[in-house]
Amino acid sequence: MPRASTTSDPFNAVAEPRRRHILELIAAEERSVGDIADALDLGQPSVSKHLQVLRDVGLVTMRRDGRRTYYRTNAETLRTIHDWSRMFAAHWRSQLRRIKSHAEEER
Amino acid sequence: MPRASTTSDPFNAVAEPRRRHILELIAAEERSVGDIADALDLGQPSVSKHLQVLRDVGLVTMRRDGRRTYYRTNAETLRTIHDWSRMFAAHWRSQLRRIKSHAEEER
């Protein structure tokens, strides 16, 4: 069985480097598909597909205007990831302490 | 071209639900492969492979003791993910404000 579908959750969606790139690109302001394709130097179909994935998991919102479509990052959904990784904050802090005290012992 | 190798970076490694599960399980204290397999109700080979992936990207450390091997989450590496998602904090906050003021207008 291969990995769960990429459209099933934010973690999977964000596993793709180009999708992270897109999210960074349209975090501050919306951009059209063509603009994004140019910025990433990637074919339009590929970009459209990545955007579709991001939309499916709620990582971007879109707005249609004439023949173009503008996408923008929906940061709120990224909290899922942020919160999950934050669970480990306590541990990385204590691990740092451990490393430090270990260094002290070395002296 | 399929998605980049799962062993290439933390984002890919963490895209797998079972691997996230493992990281949560061994965040506080190390566990043997068998224990983990029992906890996840997954075959030992599968668990070993997931652990291998996690090791390759530095998300876990291991310690061998006799015939068993104990693994433990290396939280420090999760910072990569935490820091990346934190980039968007400013946006999700401003988006919340936008939603709130929008709600006010509705009144």
Add this chain to the structure above:
DNA sequence: TTGACTTATTCCCATATGGGAATGTATAAA
């Protein structure tokens, strides 16, 4: 209406996965 644009979809294909079974490999126990 016809033609240019901007996106979305579909098809095709090489490649990465993840799980289970079988097997290899240390290490501890008898």
Add this chain to the structure above:
DNA sequence: TTTATACATTCCCATATGGGAATAAGTCAA
């Protein structure tokens, strides 16, 4: 030294990907 443990690896296979080409579909311009 045999045998049982605890893991790691390998093999096989069904399935998910991502990119490019081609095509569909909707919208604006002439």
